[in-house]
Amino acid sequence: MQADEPLFLFYTSFFGKPVNIAAIPHCALPVRWSVDRRRLSEATAVLFHLPDFREIRDARKYPGQYWVGWSMESRENYPLMADAGFMRNFDITMTHESGSDVWRPYLPSSKWWEAAQSGPRLPKTESAPAVHFQSAAVDRSGRVAFAAELARHIGVDAYGRHNPTRTIEGPDLGRQTKIETIARYRFCLALENSISPDYVTEKIYDPLIAGTVPIYLGAPNVDEFVPANSYINASAFSSPADLASYLHHLIGTPQAYEAYFAWRANPLPECLARRIQGLNASAECRLVALVHQRMRERQSPLSARPSLPFGRVAFLRTKLRRLRKALG
Known part of the structure; x- marks a missing residue:
């Protein structure tokens, strides 16, 4: 991972469609964006669209990574967002809820x-x-x-x-x-x-x-x-x-x-x-600023090996689901 120009990876789709990273506004701080899951080990921050939770459980978490759970949807529609056991896997939240680490409401400019x-x-x-x-x-x-x-x-x-x-x-x-x-x-x-x-x-x-x-x-x-x-x-x-x-x-x-x-x-x-x-900067750029800040403030040593936050069974099931989808 390059600390001077961190890679932010969208691991999941957005309701089944690839995230359009070309539409993300330019940010003042250095950042690279990607939707290529093969670059997971390089990523400083990994973004997971929570409504597409079925795509999440085969992700490995690498040392030093920040996992971001993001959504614009209501907890009433996606109860998993209210599940503390599930949400503790994410270091940063980016949702419409005002208590999120990065607030992303529908409020216009x-x-x-x-x-x-x-x-x-x-x-x-x-x-x-x-x-x-x-x-x-x-x-x-x-x-x-x-x-x-x-x-x-x-x-x-x-x-x-x-x-x-x-x-x-x-x-x-x-x-x-x-x-x-x-x-x-x-x-x-x-x-x-x-x-x-x-x-x-x-x-x-x-x-x-x-x-x-x-x-x-x-x-x-x-x-x-x-x-x-x-x-x-x-x-x-x-x-x-x-x-x-x-x-x-x-x-x-x-x-x-x-x-x-x-x-x-x-x-x-x-x-x-x-x-x-407070919303003049895009949510993506405010996220970039937060990750840069946390990288500067980090004091705890990094773990030596990647982990499977959702467990091996969920990892294998999600991999199998992706394979079946690819084979039609």
Whole structure:
């Protein structure tokens, strides 16, 4: 391992696809990136995408290496992330949870917030007041039943692969088309697939930049991630019917509806602004800085031989699984 230019190796795929190291921003400190597992013995830091845990257990840990467990997913969806016995194999965590060694939330950059505050708000031209995008069937938050019950009391147009009632008209340019579609509605259902602290995803940010009011179901501490009075908290209502009644009130009371956009004309809350500022450097570059620091501070002697943290049986089973996959 070269201490002056450490090698950071992505050992696992990212949901079955190779990590795109070309997309990683340039870091001020020296670093080399790789996805070649054959270079495991050279690596200073080895990154494991925790949702792809089936690819992890055949890794040998070499002397001096830092193992990094990273994920943007909720523990509710991947309980192994809450297993202390499993997680103790990693020296560094890099997740959306604020207690991680390297915090990697969905929280957008300061430039994004500037664009969200200064961007135009398009006319609300759709007959249905609310829109909902959902493609994955994962539902540990009760969002499917919630959306279905709400739709019984107020119009909701559903897009995406999961039970759609509308389809995109014209070319679908991905996120750009999604934002343009959301912008035509007064409200957008921002329903997380699970409810967990700090798990605040793009679902609430897409309507904010589109100039639409999010109806949020998810993290209990969502207030730490968005300006006050910028969204409607679904959990504050006794039922979807009660929420629908409030939405009808907002539709009939333009002044009350407009109050949800007052945040656009004001500075971001100081605590939120500080959080955003702390994320100016990419998560990868903050990880590089942390590893450099730990290398400088390391005092304990290095072990002489590589180890199998997950045991020989798991090692052999994972190797066999890779072989079967390679052979088709």
